[in-house]
Amino acid sequence: MRDVSIIGIGQTKVGEHWTKSLKELATEAILAAIKGARTERVDSLYIGNMLSGVLTGQEHLGALVSDFAGLRGVEAVKIEAACGSGAAALRIGYMAVASELAEFVVVAGVEKMTDRPAEQVTAALAMAADGDFEAQNGLSFVAINALLMRRYMYEYGVRHEEFAPFAINAHQNAVNNPYAMFPFPVSADDFKKAKMIADPVNLLDSSPVCDGAAAAVLCPTEIARRFNDHPVRIRASAIATDSIALHDRRDLLGLEGAAISAAKAYSQAGLGPQDIDLFEVHDAFTIMSVLSLEASGFAERGQGTRLGQEGEIAIGGRIPITTMGGLKARGHPVGATGMYQIVEVVEQLRGQAGKNQVSDARLGMAQNIGGSGATVITTILESYD
Amino acid sequence: MGLLKPNRDVGIVGYGAYVPRYRLPATEVSRVWEGGEGALPIKEKSVPGLDEDVVTMSLEATRNALARARIDPQLIRAVWVGSESHPYAVKPTSTIVAEAIGAVPHTQAADWQFACKAGTEAMQAAIGFVGSGMADYALAVGMDTAQGRPGDALEYTAGAGGAAYLIGPAQESLAIFEGSLSYVTDTPDFWRRQHEHYPEHGSRFTGEPAYFKHIEAAGSELMQAMGVKPSDYTYAVFHQPNVKFPVKAGKDLGFRIDQLKTGLLVNEIGNTYAGAALIGLTAILDEAKPGDRILAVSFGSGAGSDAFSLRVTDKITEWRNGAPSTRQYVARRTVIDYATYARYRKKLVME
Numbered sequence: 001m002r003d004v005s006i007i008g009i010g011q012t013k014v015g016e017h018w019t020k021s022l023k024e025l026a027t028e029a030i031l032a033a034i035k036g037a038r039t040e041r042v043d044s045l046y047i048g049n050m051l052s053g054v055l056t057g058q059e060h061l062g063a064l065v066s067d068f069a070g071l072r073g074v075e076a077v078k079i080e081a082a083c084g085s086g087a088a089a090l091r092i093g094y095m096a097v098a099s100e101l102a103e104f105v106v107v108a109g110v111e112k113m114t115d116r117p118a119e120q121v122t123a124a125l126a127m128a129a130d131g132d133f134e135a136q137n138g139l140s141f142v143a144i145n146a147l148l149m150r151r152y153m154y155e156y157g158v159r160h161e162e163f164a165p166f167a168i169n170a171h172q173n174a175v176n177n178p179y180a181m182f183p184f185p186v187s188a189d190d191f192k193k194a195k196m197i198a199d200p201v202n203l204l205d206s207s208p209v210c211d212g213a214a215a216a217v218l219c220p221t222e223i224a225r226r227f228n229d230h231p232v233r234i235r236a237s238a239i240a241t242d243s244i245a246l247h248d249r250r251d252l253l254g255l256e257g258a259a260i261s262a263a264k265a266y267s268q269a270g271l272g273p274q275d276i277d278l279f280e281v282h283d284a285f286t287i288m289s290v291l292s293l294e295a296s297g298f299a300e301r302g303q304g305t306r307l308g309q310e311g312e313i314a315i316g317g318r319i320p321i322t323t324m325g326g327l328k329a330r331g332h333p334v335g336a337t338g339m340y341q342i343v344e345v346v347e348q349l350r351g352q353a354g355k356n357q358v359s360d361a362r363l364g365m366a367q368n369i370g371g372s373g374a375t376v377i378t379t380i381l382e383s384y385d
Numbered sequence: 386m387g388l389l390k391p392n393r394d395v396g397i398v399g400y401g402a403y404v405p406r407y408r409l410p411a412t413e414v415s416r417v418w419e420g421g422e423g424a425l426p427i428k429e430k431s432v433p434g435l436d437e438d439v440v441t442m443s444l445e446a447t448r449n450a451l452a453r454a455r456i457d458p459q460l461i462r463a464v465w466v467g468s469e470s471h472p473y474a475v476k477p478t479s480t481i482v483a484e485a486i487g488a489v490p491h492t493q494a495a496d497w498q499f500a501c502k503a504g505t506e507a508m509q510a511a512i513g514f515v516g517s518g519m520a521d522y523a524l525a526v527g528m529d530t531a532q533g534r535p536g537d538a539l540e541y542t543a544g545a546g547g548a549a550y551l552i553g554p555a556q557e558s559l560a561i562f563e564g565s566l567s568y569v570t571d572t573p574d575f576w577r578r579q580h581e582h583y584p585e586h587g588s589r590f591t592g593e594p595a596y597f598k599h600i601e602a603a604g605s606e607l608m609q610a611m612g613v614k615p616s617d618y619t620y621a622v623f624h625q626p627n628v629k630f631p632v633k634a635g636k637d638l639g640f641r642i643d644q645l646k647t648g649l650l651v652n653e654i655g656n657t658y659a660g661a662a663l664i665g666l667t668a669i670l671d672e673a674k675p676g677d678r679i680l681a682v683s684f685g686s687g688a689g690s691d692a693f694s695l696r697v698t699d700k701i702t703e704w705r706n707g708a709p710s711t712r713q714y715v716a717r718r719t720v721i722d723y724a725t726y727a728r729y730r731k732k733l734v735m736e
Contacts, residue, residue: 018594118588 004097005224005231006381008037008217009343014181014331016114017211022049022056026110027069029213029339033106037217038227043102045069045076048089048109049335052078054124055116065108075102081239082128083284084370085109086338087377090216094237097218108215109339121209125334128371130245142206142285144246144372146198149287152253153200156302160200163286164191165308166321167204167328170283173315174325176355179340181210181331205286207332214339216346230350235271235363236380238264244374258295258367261376265365266297269380273297276380277361278348279319280341282369283326292367293321296378320358323348338368338377349383388610389509389565391516396558396698398456398522399551401449402667403442404654404714407432411541413723418536426627429718430544430655432726433530437545439468440481443528446549447486449708450524453559454551458486461551462520463493463511467503467659468547469577469584470530471496482526493523500575501624502685503527504547504659509691511552512562522553527683529658534583535732542627542651546714547660548667559700560670560679562693564611568603569689576687586686592630595688600624600634603690604682608638611694615639619677622648622665624684626656634682647672648681653715659685666695668711673697 010032012025020028026047034042045066053059062076081088086109093107113121122142126135129144152158167186174180186204194204217227224231242257243249250256266272273296283289290304298319299307312318324330324344327337345364347353353361361383368377408429415423433442443466451458464483471478479494493514497503504527511523528547533540555561574595577584587595600623608614615621621640623631628651635645648665657664662683669679675697682692727733 016589018590114590117585 001098002100003221004094004218004234005221006216006234006346007219007224007228007231008033008035009215009346010036011179011214011340011343012212013179014210014212014333017112018114022052022058022110022112023065023068025112025211025213026065026108029215030065030069030106030108033215033217036228039104039217041104042071042074042106044093044096044105045071045074046079046089046092046105046107047076048079048085048338049111050080050082050085050128051111051113051124051334054127055121056112081375082370083334084338084368084375084377085335086214086340087342087366087368087379088239088338088375090339090342090379091237091239091377093218094234097220103219105218106215107218107339108213109336110213111333111335112211113209113333114211133245133247140198142198142201145285145287146201147246148253148291148372149200149285152287152290155253158305161188161192162305162309163205163290164188165313166283166286166289167191169308169313170322170326170328173323173356174329177324177330180325180329181208182325182329201285207284207327210331210333212331212333212336212340214336214343216339216342230383230385232346232349233382233384234379235382236265236268236378238268239375239377240264242374244371246372253291255291255295255373257373257376258292258369261378262296262367265378265380271363271380276319276363276365278323278345278358278364279321280323280345280366281321281326282367283322283328284332284369288369289321292369296367315356315358323353323356323358341366341368342379345381349381386610387566387606389567391512393516393518394555394561395512395515395552396555396561397550398553398557398559399450399454400548400667400670401446401453401708402548402664402711402714403446403449404431404546405433405437405442406717406719407434407729408718408720409723409726410720413726414541417723426541426629427652427655429653430542431546432721432729433545435729437530438472439466439470439528439530440472440478442530442545442547443478443482443526443549444485446528446547447482447524447526450549450551451486453704453707455707456522456551458488461488461492461522461524463514463523464488465493465495465497465507465510465524466526466528467497467499467507468529469498469500469503469658470532499689500685500687501658501661502683502689502691504663505683505691508550508552509565509567512565515552515554522551525550525552527659527663529660531656531658532583532730539586542656544655544657546654546657546664548663550663558698559704560695560697563696564607565691565693566603566607566610567689567691568599568606570599572688574686574688591686595686596626596630596684597634597637599688599690600682600684601637603692604638604680607692607694613694617678618644618680620644620647620669620673621680622662622669623682624662625649625651625665626661628652650715664711670701671705671710671712673701675699675701
């Protein structure tokens with residue numbers, strides 16, 4: 001095993017890209033990442049994506065995108081792990097370089113969701129749940145999160161408005177992110193009045209359907225400085241799984257996959273949650289942020305919303321989250337989200353996050369979650385400038 | 386580029402509106418489908434009665450146009466009806482209308498289909514037909530009894546109504562066409578396939594890449610080609626699927642709200658589809674003064690826009706009183722509840 005660093009990043013604006021196809025979005029992000037890495041050589045491309053088959057009638061993305069991006073001939077495959085596809089691709093790319101099977105690897109995440117009517121997108125996203133026991137019975141992803149949120153509120157006596165700071169924080173941070181879908185602030189009053197989607201999950205608890213792509217270039221740390229002035233090292237990379245269906249979970253609110261994944265990452269890095277300077281959580285819904293923070297050791301069980309109430313999740317707080325808008329306000333192009341998180345952590349660790357810069361950020365963590373917690377990828381990045 | 390001008394000047398020699406009397410308040414749709422909490426895009430929409438369809442409604446509007454034009458129907462050399470709710474899939478609406486007004490047998494007759502732009506497409510053709518000298522008079526009708534899927538966002542607005550225009554020589558016209566322009570692309574924002582009762586749509590895709598792109602391109606290119614600006618117009622009317630869209634399009638193009646409000650009827654009668662821009666224009670003609678300029682821009686999904694620049698003549702004041710005004714039709718209303726609407730629009734189907 002050898003050390004691996006990120007030497008280039010790229011991303012498209014997140015939004016409704018009606019005039020750009022999936023391969024155009026992916027290529028835009030990939031070429032930006034390669035340009036940033038100052039290298040012509042690419043050995044492999046791993047591309048995270050969840051819905052290309054069902055929503056755009058296109059599979060075989062490895063060959064499709066590598067050819068379109070001018071990388072014809074390289075090893076290239078699609079990696080799928082529902083909403084965790086992006087970070088799962090990073091994990092595979094990391095393994096390729098760490099194992100010395102490849103020198104220069106491009107990892108990307110891409111998703112194109114807005115060309116289809118809402119009901120088709122909702123049905124497609126439900127494929128991340130248990131097809132036999134959840135999706136087939138009409139349980140959408142919002143509904144799954146509504147069940148979790150309702151249970152959380154019941155178990156811990158938490159009121160719905162206590163989740164508001166997570167949406168407010170995400171939107172506030174998106175204001176300064178030129179790639180964000182919703183670069184505008186929202187208030188506690190907006191949260192209170194937001195349209196109900198699946199009680200108790202309202203519109204501002206939820207991340208949007210959108211399109212986007214993000215990418216990074218990896219190489220061995222020992223040569224990384226030749227290709228980028230600010231390489232960022234991958235200190236830990238861990239995937240863990242849990243039961244795909246809620247009813248099979250040993251502990252409904254424990255998010256065991258996240259707990260295992262975070263514990264593995266901390267162990268690899270020899271770190272703990274107290275060492276992390278910022279955390280890109282998978283805030284597909286506000287409840288998921290809270291469960292992720294608790295499972296990853298940033299709050300005691302049932303105390304996650306207090307981090308929001310007390311301002312600890314803001315830039316300048318104890319554990320800044322969703323520093324560029326998160327899934328809520330930057331947007332959640334599902335298979336690309338994990339790579340957006342990585343790109344944003346790299347920006348923070350390079351000191352290139354502009355007005356949203358977390359001061360003295362050295363260690364950043366990202367957690368990308370597939371389904372309702374069935375696949376969880378935790379990545380810890382470190383600057384070594 | 387793109388400016389359309391016929392060989393001889395033509396204009397509108399007669400116009401007529403028609404709106405069915407029944408109204409379904411948007412609160413009724415919200416009550417049934419959203420627990421009373423749905424956002425309301427308009428106040429109420431018009432609903433045709435049990436014995437009304439695009440044929441009968443086109444005839445009503447055409448008779449109003451003839452009453453204003455006072456010409457012999459035998460001189461009408463084209464009867465063209467644009468709609469997306471023709472009663473027959475095969476068999477023209479236009480022959481029934483032509484027969485009923487006495488324009489047969491030496492006339493063109495055909496139905497036009499281009500979503501909400503079908504009526505103005507017929508109008509462009511009528512301008513060309515008369516403008517070339519092949520005919521002295523041609524009739525263009527835009528009329529619809531639009532259907533929205535129960536519970537869909539479009540059910541709030543899918544209304545019924547439209548307008549008929551007799552196009553003829555400029556010297557006989559109450560408003561003269563100064564120029565027109567069409568802007569068309571393949572844009573799949575809204576559609577209905579064969580044998581389907583209700584259209585489908587691409588949600589927000591119907592906005593920026595569809596409605597706004599085409600309306601604003603057609604409107605701005607026409608004004609540019611003619612060397613005029615929004616302040617040269619007294620009135621402007623745009624396809625009106627809801628209140629928000631035409632107001633935004635108007636503002637984007639540089640019009641003030643007071644230029645738009647006369648032709649803005651959607652809040653009170655709903656979206657009349659192929660009739661929407663055209664019935665807004667009849668409402669303007671009801672009030673316009675000689676010399677006023679009017680910009681009218683339609684939008685049809687699929688997608689395209691027709692833009693027309695009109696100048697009102699002295700004949701308007703004398704001729705417009707020959708038939709009921711658009712506002713009289715808007716004011717003639719009987720409110721019904723959702724259950725009655727469901728009966729009138731044949732929503733109760735067990736299959």
